[in-house]
Amino acid sequence: MxxxxxxxxxxxxxxxxxxxxxxxxxxxxxxxxxxxxxxxxxxxxxxxxxxxxxxxxxxxxxxxxxxxxxxxxxxxxxxxxxxxxxxxxxxxxxxxxxxxxxxxxxxxxxxxxxxxxxxxxxxxxxxxxxxFRSKIAELTLGFIKDDSVILTHSYSRVVIRALLHAHTRKRISVYVTEARPRGLGLKTYEILTAAGIPCTVVLDSAVAYVMNKVDFVLVGSEAVVESGGLINAVGSSQMAIIAKAENKPFYALAESYKFHRLFPLSQYDLPTHHSGILSFVHPTNRPATEQIKPSQHDVNVQNRPLASLAQTPISGQPSTASPQRTMTSEQMGKNPDVDYTTPDLISLVFSDVGVLTPGGVSQYLVGMFAGL
The missing domain is CATH 1.20.120 (Four Helix Bundle (Hemerythrin (Met), subunit A))
Structure with missing residues (x-):
C-alpha cells in the first residue's frame, strides 16, 4: 500500500x-x-x-x-x-x-x-x-506470441487494455463470449473490432467448442481472494474447467486493489449468493395468467410426423412462426452474476505487483494487510 x-x-x-x-x-x-x-x-x-x-x-x-x-x-x-x-x-x-x-x-x-x-x-x-492497467498490459505482453488466438469473457477494462496494447506490437485474434444475460461481451467486441483486432463473439454454451482453437484464456476479475481463487463474471469458472481439460493456460488479470480478504470454499460462500438464486418455481403456485402456453409453432412441431422432423435442419435462422425465446427478468434474477474459480484452475495472475501464482497471491495478501 x-x-x-x-x-x-x-x-x-x-x-x-x-x-x-x-x-x-x-x-x-x-x-x-x-x-x-x-x-x-x-x-x-x-x-x-x-x-x-x-x-x-x-x-x-x-x-x-x-x-x-x-x-x-x-x-x-x-x-x-x-x-x-x-x-x-x-x-x-x-x-x-x-x-x-x-x-x-x-x-x-x-x-x-x-x-x-x-x-x-x-x-x-x-x-x-x-x-496499474498499463503496467499489467506490459507484463501480459511477454506471454503473448505473434498470431495468438485468445479467448476472453464478458467485459474487463484491464483485459481490453492488455489486448489493445498487444495489438500494437503483435498479431492477435480474439474470441469473446456473449456473457448473457447482460451481454457485456458485445461491448468488448465493439471496442476490439473498432481498434482493428479480428474478433468473433462466441455463445456462452460454445466455450468447449471453441477451446481447441485458442492458445490461452485471458479474463479479468471482480476480486482475487485469499485462496488465490478468482471471482469474476458468471461463466468464468466453467471456462477455467474446460481450459484445464484442454490443457490451455487460464490467465487472470487483476489490479492489486481488487485483492480481497475473502476465503470462499464454493460458489455458495460468495457474498452475492442468496436463497433466491437457482431456486425452483412450482407451476401449481403460479397465477393462471402466468402459465406458460406452447406457441403455435410448438404445436405444429408436436403434430408433425417423425420422418418430417428428421428432415428439419438444426441450424439456420428461426422462422417467423418461431419467435426468439429470451429469459424473463424473474428468470434472470434467479441466476448468479458472478462465480468463483478455484486456484487449481488458474495458471497465473497478472497484477501491478507482478506475475503471481495463485499461491503467491495468498502470500501477498497476508503481507499486504499485515503491514499495509
Missing part, C-alpha cells in the same frame, strides 16, 4: 478540506450518491469508487477522534454494501482504505490536519492506480 503516498493530483472534483464548508457533516452526506457519481467515469471500477466515496466521507465527517472516524468509515462501508447488489469489488476497496486509515501515522499537529492528509493521500492513490 506504499503507492498511496504520492503527490498526484486528486481526481475528485470537490475542493479539498481547507475550502470545504465547515458546517458540512456526514449526517447530510450520502456516500452511495458519491459512489454512483464516481462510477459514471468509465475508468473507475467499483473498488476505486468505494475509496473515493470513503475519502469524501472523511472530508465531510465531523469526527474528532480516530475511533470516531474509523467508526464513520465502517458505517459508510456497510451502507454501500447494503445498497449494491454485488458488493464484492467495493468491499475490497473499503477494506483497503479503512485499513490504511487505521494504520496511518499520527505525525500531524492536530486531528483536523490528520484528516486533511488522509483525504489527500486517498485522492492521490486513486489517481495513480489508473496506471
Amino acid at each position: 506504499t503507492a498511496i503516498y504520492s503527490n498526484s493530483t486528486p481526481i475528485l472534483p470537490r475542493s479539498d478540506v481547507p475550502n470545504a464548508d465547515p458546517d458540512a457533516s456526514q449526517h447530510s452526506f450520502d456516500v452511495y450518491e458519491v459512489y454512483q457519481q464516481a462510477l459514471a467515469d468509465e475508468e473507475i471500477s467499483p473498488p476505486l469508487a468505494a475509496i473515493l466515496s470513503l475519502t469524501e466521507l472523511v472530508t465531510r465527517s465531523d469526527a474528532g477522534t480516530m475511533f470516531e472516524l474509523v467508526q464513520a468509515l465502517n458505517d459508510g462501508a456497510e451502507s454501500l454494501k447494503k445498497r449494491v447488489p454485488n458488493p464484492i469489488g467495493l468491499t475490497a476497496g473499503c477494506e483497503l482504505f479503512i485499513g490504511f486509515v487505521t494504520l496511518f501515522p499520527h505525525g500531524s499537529a492536530n486531528f483536523s490536519e490528520l484528516k486533511r492528509e488522509i483525504v489527500h493521500q486517498g485522492k492521490s492513490y486513486t489517481s495513480q492506480v489508473i496506471n
Whole structure:
C-alpha cells in the first residue's frame, strides 16, 4: 500500500478540506450518491469508487477522534454494501482504505490536519492506480506470441487494455463470449473490432467448442481472494474447467486493489449468493395468467410426423412462426452474476505487483494487510 503516498493530483472534483464548508457533516452526506457519481467515469471500477466515496466521507465527517472516524468509515462501508447488489469489488476497496486509515501515522499537529492528509493521500492513490492497467498490459505482453488466438469473457477494462496494447506490437485474434444475460461481451467486441483486432463473439454454451482453437484464456476479475481463487463474471469458472481439460493456460488479470480478504470454499460462500438464486418455481403456485402456453409453432412441431422432423435442419435462422425465446427478468434474477474459480484452475495472475501464482497471491495478501 506504499503507492498511496504520492503527490498526484486528486481526481475528485470537490475542493479539498481547507475550502470545504465547515458546517458540512456526514449526517447530510450520502456516500452511495458519491459512489454512483464516481462510477459514471468509465475508468473507475467499483473498488476505486468505494475509496473515493470513503475519502469524501472523511472530508465531510465531523469526527474528532480516530475511533470516531474509523467508526464513520465502517458505517459508510456497510451502507454501500447494503445498497449494491454485488458488493464484492467495493468491499475490497473499503477494506483497503479503512485499513490504511487505521494504520496511518499520527505525525500531524492536530486531528483536523490528520484528516486533511488522509483525504489527500486517498485522492492521490486513486489517481495513480489508473496506471496499474498499463503496467499489467506490459507484463501480459511477454506471454503473448505473434498470431495468438485468445479467448476472453464478458467485459474487463484491464483485459481490453492488455489486448489493445498487444495489438500494437503483435498479431492477435480474439474470441469473446456473449456473457448473457447482460451481454457485456458485445461491448468488448465493439471496442476490439473498432481498434482493428479480428474478433468473433462466441455463445456462452460454445466455450468447449471453441477451446481447441485458442492458445490461452485471458479474463479479468471482480476480486482475487485469499485462496488465490478468482471471482469474476458468471461463466468464468466453467471456462477455467474446460481450459484445464484442454490443457490451455487460464490467465487472470487483476489490479492489486481488487485483492480481497475473502476465503470462499464454493460458489455458495460468495457474498452475492442468496436463497433466491437457482431456486425452483412450482407451476401449481403460479397465477393462471402466468402459465406458460406452447406457441403455435410448438404445436405444429408436436403434430408433425417423425420422418418430417428428421428432415428439419438444426441450424439456420428461426422462422417467423418461431419467435426468439429470451429469459424473463424473474428468470434472470434467479441466476448468479458472478462465480468463483478455484486456484487449481488458474495458471497465473497478472497484477501491478507482478506475475503471481495463485499461491503467491495468498502470500501477498497476508503481507499486504499485515503491514499495509
